[in-house]
Structure formats: C-alpha cells, structure tokens
Amino acid sequence: MQELRTNTAGNTLAMAGMALFPMAAMIGGGVDVSRIYLVQTRLQQACDAGALAGRRQMGGGSWTANSNAARTSANNMFRANFDTDAYGSYQGTSTFTENAGTVTGVATVKLDMAVMQMFGYGTKSITVECDASMSIPNTDVMFVLDTTGSMNCPDTGSSYCSNNGNNEASNARIRGLRSAVKCFYETLAKRNSDEDCGSTPSPGSANTAHLRFGFVPYSTNVNVGKLLPNDFLADNWTYQSREAVTRLENVIVDYTPGTPYLYNTNYYYDGNWTGTSTIDTHYNVRNSNACDDLKPNDYDDMSGNEGPKYNEYTWTSGGQQITRWYVDISGTRYDYSTSYNSGQDRCRIQLRTRGLTERREYRQVNQPVYQQQQVFSHYDYKPVTFNVSGLKAGGSTWNNSIDLPVGNQGLDTGVRWDGCIEERQTVRTSNFDPIPAAAYDLDIDRVPTIGDPATQWGPLLDEAVWGRYNSSGNRTSSTVSSSNNLSRNYSYTCANEASKLRRWDNPDNFDDYLDNLDAIGSTYHDIGLIWGARLLSPTGIFASENATTSTGGAIDRHLIFMTDGDTVTSSSQYTSYGVEWYDRRRTSSGSSPSDGDLETQVNKRFLAMCGAIKNQNITLWVVSFGNGVSASSITNLQNCATSGKFYNASNSAQLLENFRTIANDISQLRLTN
Known part of the structure; x- marks a missing residue:
C-alpha cells in the first residue's frame, strides 16, 4: 500500500x-x-x-x-x-x-x-x-427673399405677369413664399406657426440650441439702414437734387409807423325803438305848424368811449403798408314828434329813443424801410451735397426725417427716410474675378471708417432727388436752371425692413414678419445677396454678434436665396447706386447706361458675391420659383449655389417641399442612445 x-x-x-x-x-x-x-x-x-x-x-x-x-x-x-x-x-x-x-x-x-x-x-x-x-448644431440661417412686384402674380401659369397691379393674387407667389418659410421654421425650430404644414411639431420638441433666423427682403433696394450704428453712415452725401440760387435785392425789412386817422364812420341801430312818451304840453297854440315849431330837433348822443380794436387787417400798396381797424362807440338816438289838438289849442311834445352804434374805421399808413439782401431767384438742378447727419439720433437710433433746403423758394422742408441706403464706393468694371480691392460695395467684411465716406453708406432720400431734362425734353446730365419743379424723372421703391439674426422663440413674431412682406419693385439680385452676406458674416460689421454662440461655440451658417425671376433693371430707377441714368456709378461715366448694361452689371456682381459667400464657409442654398425664369438665369442660379444646393420649384407646393428638404438637410439625424 x-x-x-x-x-x-x-x-x-x-x-x-x-x-x-x-x-x-x-x-x-x-x-x-x-x-x-x-x-x-x-x-x-x-x-x-x-x-x-x-x-x-x-x-x-x-x-x-x-x-x-x-x-x-x-x-x-x-x-x-x-x-x-x-x-x-x-x-x-x-x-x-x-x-x-x-x-x-x-x-x-x-x-x-x-x-x-x-x-x-x-x-x-x-x-x-x-x-x-x-x-441641429448651432445654426444661423439668413433668408434673402425676392419681394419684387412679380411675387404678386399667380404661382402657376405661363402668361406674362409683371406685378399683378401691385395686388396679391389669391394664389400669389408671395403667399407661397410665406407658407414655405413658416413650414421651414416649424421643421427646424420645432415651433408651431400659423401655417398648416400638414402636421404640428410634437409638444416639448422645440429646439433650444443656438438657432437664429435673419431676413433680407429685396427688390430694387434693401431696407437695412436703421439696423446700423450711426457711424456707419456718412455725415454728407451727394444727390441728384436742386440748389437754390439767389440775387441781391432791396428788401423791405421793417416799416416806420404812420399816424392813425379816421377814415370812415357808419351808424347802426342797436335794438328796437322805445315806446313814445309825452315830455311836454303847450296850450294856446294856434295851429299844427306852430306846434311843430315847438318840437326840439332830433339828435344822437354819442358821448360814450371807443371800444377795443377789431377786424384789424394789413396790406401793402405801392410799397406802403396800410393797416385798417374798427372801433365801436355806443350811443342813443333821440327822435321827437308832436301831437296837436285844435279844439283845445293843445300841443304835446313826444319822444322815443333807440340804441345806436357808431362804427369808426381808422387807417394808418406805414412807410417801408429797405435793406439789401440775397433773395431766392431759381433752382439749379444738379448733383448737390447735403449734410444728412441730422438723421442720426445716437447709437443705433435714427430719426425718420431730416430738414433740407429743397422746399419752395429754397426753404427747408422735411424729407423722410424709410431706411433704404445707397451703397459705398464701387468701381466701374466688368471683371470681378477677383473682386477689385477698391470695390468696397462688394467687400462683405469691411467695417466703415468714421469720417471716410468711401467706406460708409448714405441714406436713400427720394424726396430730395430730381431728374432733369433739357429744352428739347430729353434727359441731360448738365445743370438745368428753372424756377419750377422739374419732373422727378425717376421711380423709387424701398423693400420691407430687413431683420438681423435673432432667436424667434415666439412664432407669432415670426408669422407677423412674413405676413407684412410687400411685393413691389424690380429685381436687383446683387444688392439682396450683398446685404444677406453682411448680416450673416462672422467676421464683418456684426462680428461681435455673429462670430460664436454666447458660450463661445462654433456656428453653422446657411444663406437661403429665393427668387422668382430674371434680373430686371431700369436706368430711371433710384437704386442703391443712385439714379442710374445720372449717377453712373457702375457704368461708363461718358454715356447713359442701357438696361442691358445694368443687367450685365447686376448679374456679374451677383455671381461675384456668390463666390465670396461660399469662400466664407457659408452654405449657399438657391431656390428658383415659378416658370418665368430664363435658361440663362437658371444657369447663374445653379452656379451661385453650393454644389448640390440648388432647387427649382414651379409652384407653391414644390417651393414648400424644397424648403422642407433644406430644413431637414440642415438638421442632423443622429443616434442618441
């Protein structure tokens, strides 16, 4: 073992x-x-x-x-x-x-x-x-929306429609635009607008991230001036206007008072006669003639004092100044009569009285005192530089009007300002690749320099602008002298006021802004895109507001440009570059611009701005709306958009789907668990 x-x-x-x-x-x-x-x-x-x-x-x-x-x-x-x-x-x-x-x-x-x-x-x-x-990540969305007159037209059909009489059709494109933007808002912000978008955002799903929307409605002009600090607009600006011309004359500056004198007197009864009463009785009077001889004479007692002056009036005649006035004196008229009784040889003396007014007309002739002075002669119609600093009310607060010396006889008159602006310095060129350094109007980020008008903007003051024409009735760039008001000789429209980027947590405010958009004016794509870029840029005039979120986070930026048509210009319109026929700031200074010249300029500047925006890492979405856009414009719009971000909507239903698709693409689908 x-x-x-x-x-x-x-x-x-x-x-x-x-x-x-x-x-x-x-x-x-x-x-x-x-x-x-x-x-x-x-x-x-x-x-x-x-x-x-x-x-x-x-x-x-x-x-x-x-x-x-x-x-x-x-x-x-x-x-x-x-x-x-x-x-x-x-x-x-x-x-x-x-x-x-x-x-x-x-x-x-x-x-x-x-x-x-x-x-x-x-x-x-x-x-x-x-x-x-x-x-969505932290996101800023700037809408640049075509609000020209054609947006009043029906959203379907191929017949020509310019502006539908400046009345919205029942199915107007502007209505389809409002609907599409409201549903975009619902999709992205998860807040319920007043539009029926087919569904309602789920309760509690409202987006609480950094999400801001801004708007630049555009047509012939953009309304952005009152969003800017006072220092961004120049103190002096030149307009196609008129300047008073004076001449030296002897002018009456005063009058030497003359001596008053009584010019006329009139009497007027005041009230009714009193009853007749006997004041004396005589006997042994032989006959009625002898009785009449005993009667006292009638008389007027005007012993009262003169009353105050009234109905004073002054006029001039023969260089003299004449002043007229009235005074009244109250008195009594004494009226005597007789009553003879032959049987008794009796003679009675009778009396009645009545109130009486004496109206006295006085006059005074004053002699003129002369002095030599400059007086209004006529207006010269030409470019005039005005001090417009009176529009500035401090900070970013503005006055709505300014007094300028363009009224009758050279007097100051109130000139309103609705907020549209004239662009700063530009260059005359047809080559914008690259954008010329001196074309400050195409510089998205250049902050104005105080005191340097080339870098600043000016207010569009249509009531201070006149066109002018020569004796043959043709437009002229020369100075025209006239004592009359020449025809304005231009047309002017100002779009609804733009909105800087901001949160729209209250859907009612968002709805109200869109509902108040008016469709009026012609189609200048460049100016709308320029200001959409400026208001969105993180490194430009609003860098302090746009660079990062309030907590320093990065922001995704999207610009959505929508238009329903081709560029439409006219040399007679008062635009952000002045009255194009007279100012010629972006066309040849030696000849009047054609509409074709202006359309070429607008399209080239538009495409230059498209490239500048995309170079700033901004996603540029472009939507063409309606059937009236030409093939060449479609090509420009496609080239403008970020790759794959161009849409074409033939009616309002497609426009709504396009905007919803853009909103979904901006949103990021992600797993949360």
Whole structure:
C-alpha cells in the first residue's frame, strides 16, 4: 500500500479526465457567449437602423402622419437588417415609439445555448434599446427673399405677369413664399406657426440650441439702414437734387409807423325803438305848424368811449403798408314828434329813443424801410451735397426725417427716410474675378471708417432727388436752371425692413414678419445677396454678434436665396447706386447706361458675391420659383449655389417641399442612445 501510495505512474490520464468537464464548460461558454454577443450586436445595429429610418421618414412632421408611415418604415428597416431566425435566434420582436421628436426602439429575441445546456443554461433572452432624433448644431440661417412686384402674380401659369397691379393674387407667389418659410421654421425650430404644414411639431420638441433666423427682403433696394450704428453712415452725401440760387435785392425789412386817422364812420341801430312818451304840453297854440315849431330837433348822443380794436387787417400798396381797424362807440338816438289838438289849442311834445352804434374805421399808413439782401431767384438742378447727419439720433437710433433746403423758394422742408441706403464706393468694371480691392460695395467684411465716406453708406432720400431734362425734353446730365419743379424723372421703391439674426422663440413674431412682406419693385439680385452676406458674416460689421454662440461655440451658417425671376433693371430707377441714368456709378461715366448694361452689371456682381459667400464657409442654398425664369438665369442660379444646393420649384407646393428638404438637410439625424 505504501508503494502504491507513492507510485505516480498514470497520473496524467486521471488528471486529464478530471479536467475534461471544466474545459468543456469553458469552451462551451466561449462559444455561446460569442453567439450572444454576435446576436446582440446585430440586433443593436438593426434597432439603430430602424430608429433612424423612422425618424427620417417622420422628418419635420408627425409620427402618426400618412397612416403611421414612420413606424412602418422603422419596422421594415429593422427586419431588413435582422432576420429573426439569424444565428439560431427566434421569437424576435421590435417596437418603435416617438416622444417629443425622438424615436425609441426596443428589440428582443431568444437564443438557445448550444453547449451550456449541459450545465443548466438553456435559453437566453437578448434585449436592446435605441434612440434616434433630428437635431441641429448651432445654426444661423439668413433668408434673402425676392419681394419684387412679380411675387404678386399667380404661382402657376405661363402668361406674362409683371406685378399683378401691385395686388396679391389669391394664389400669389408671395403667399407661397410665406407658407414655405413658416413650414421651414416649424421643421427646424420645432415651433408651431400659423401655417398648416400638414402636421404640428410634437409638444416639448422645440429646439433650444443656438438657432437664429435673419431676413433680407429685396427688390430694387434693401431696407437695412436703421439696423446700423450711426457711424456707419456718412455725415454728407451727394444727390441728384436742386440748389437754390439767389440775387441781391432791396428788401423791405421793417416799416416806420404812420399816424392813425379816421377814415370812415357808419351808424347802426342797436335794438328796437322805445315806446313814445309825452315830455311836454303847450296850450294856446294856434295851429299844427306852430306846434311843430315847438318840437326840439332830433339828435344822437354819442358821448360814450371807443371800444377795443377789431377786424384789424394789413396790406401793402405801392410799397406802403396800410393797416385798417374798427372801433365801436355806443350811443342813443333821440327822435321827437308832436301831437296837436285844435279844439283845445293843445300841443304835446313826444319822444322815443333807440340804441345806436357808431362804427369808426381808422387807417394808418406805414412807410417801408429797405435793406439789401440775397433773395431766392431759381433752382439749379444738379448733383448737390447735403449734410444728412441730422438723421442720426445716437447709437443705433435714427430719426425718420431730416430738414433740407429743397422746399419752395429754397426753404427747408422735411424729407423722410424709410431706411433704404445707397451703397459705398464701387468701381466701374466688368471683371470681378477677383473682386477689385477698391470695390468696397462688394467687400462683405469691411467695417466703415468714421469720417471716410468711401467706406460708409448714405441714406436713400427720394424726396430730395430730381431728374432733369433739357429744352428739347430729353434727359441731360448738365445743370438745368428753372424756377419750377422739374419732373422727378425717376421711380423709387424701398423693400420691407430687413431683420438681423435673432432667436424667434415666439412664432407669432415670426408669422407677423412674413405676413407684412410687400411685393413691389424690380429685381436687383446683387444688392439682396450683398446685404444677406453682411448680416450673416462672422467676421464683418456684426462680428461681435455673429462670430460664436454666447458660450463661445462654433456656428453653422446657411444663406437661403429665393427668387422668382430674371434680373430686371431700369436706368430711371433710384437704386442703391443712385439714379442710374445720372449717377453712373457702375457704368461708363461718358454715356447713359442701357438696361442691358445694368443687367450685365447686376448679374456679374451677383455671381461675384456668390463666390465670396461660399469662400466664407457659408452654405449657399438657391431656390428658383415659378416658370418665368430664363435658361440663362437658371444657369447663374445653379452656379451661385453650393454644389448640390440648388432647387427649382414651379409652384407653391414644390417651393414648400424644397424648403422642407433644406430644413431637414440642415438638421442632423443622429443616434442618441
């Protein structure tokens, strides 16, 4: 026994037999755990895919819209990515729900153990959860919207329509634009506008990230002046206007008072006669003639004082100043009569009285005092520089009008300012590749230098502007002298006031802004895009507001440009570059510009600005609206847009879908769990 106890021969076999069971457990566990991990991973991937598909299908609308299309899409995507019999699993289920814009999925399958059953582990239930939502990064969106007269026209049809009489058609394009932008707002901001967008943002889903919207409505001009600090506008600006011309004359400056004199007197009865009364009786009077001889004479007693002056009036005659006035004196008229009785030879003296007013007219002749002075002669119609600093009320506060010496006889008169501006220095060129350094009007980021008008803007003052024409009735750039008001000889419109980037947490304010947009004026694409870029730029005139979020975060920037037509210009319009026929700031100074010259300039500057915007890492979306856009304009609009960001809408319904697609693209679909 002692030998057997110490004998180690054959121990390995026994040990190997004893290790067989734990080794089987280890190997089997590894196999089954690998199967569990594989099934769980694929199940999670399928759940994620389903949640993402459901959220994308939902877009900016409702989870239950279109017969629960979003939930159906989520389940279909799940099944496409996970076969419930895969890897030996069975009894698979998937459930997708939505709350406040977030889609949540729960997926479960069962998996029988292949090896671990011998150790008492039979079936494993595997469950995964997944969430997906549409969210946006810190985002600024600037809308540059065509609000020209043609936006009043119907959104369908091919017949020509200029401005529909400046009245909105029942299906006007401007109405389709309002609807599309409001639904864009609903999709991106998750706030409910007054527009019926097909669904309502889910309660509690409102976007609380840094999300701002700005607007630049444009037509012939843009209304941005009152958004700027006072220092950004020049103190003096030159206009096609008129200047008073004077001459030296002897002018009456005063009068030497003359001596008043009584000019005329009139009497007027005041009230009725009193009753007749006997004041004296005489007897032994032989006859009536003798009785009449005893009667006192009638008389007027005007012993009262003169009353105050009234109806004073002054006029001039023969260089003299004549003043007339009246005074009244109250008195009494005494009227005597007789009554004779021949039988008694009696004579009675009778009296009645009546109120009397004496009206005295006085006059005074004043002699003139002369002095030599400059007096108004006529107006010279020509370019005139005015001091317009009176519009500045401090900081970013502005007055709505200014007094300028363009009224009758050279007098000051109030000239209103609605907020539209004239552009700063530009250059006459047809080559904008690259943009000339001296073309400050195309420099998005140049901040004006105080006291340097070349870098500043000027107010558009249409009431201070006149055109002029020669004796033949033709326009002329020469000075014209006239004592009359010449025809304005130009047309002017100012778009609705632009809005800087800001939060629009109250949908009513957003709706009101769009509802108040008016469609009027011609189509100058360049000026709209220029100011959209300036108001959006993180490094320009509003860098302090636009560079980062309030917490220093980065911002994604998007500019959405929408137009319904080709460039439309006219040399007779008062634009951001003056009255084009007279000012010629961007066309040849030696000849009057044609409409074709101006259209070429606008289109070239528009495309130059498109490139400048994209170079600032701003996503530029361009939408063409309606059937009236020419092929060449479509090409320009396509070239303007960031690659893949051009849309063409033939009617309002397509415009709404285009804007909704843009909003969804700006939003980022992501898994949240």
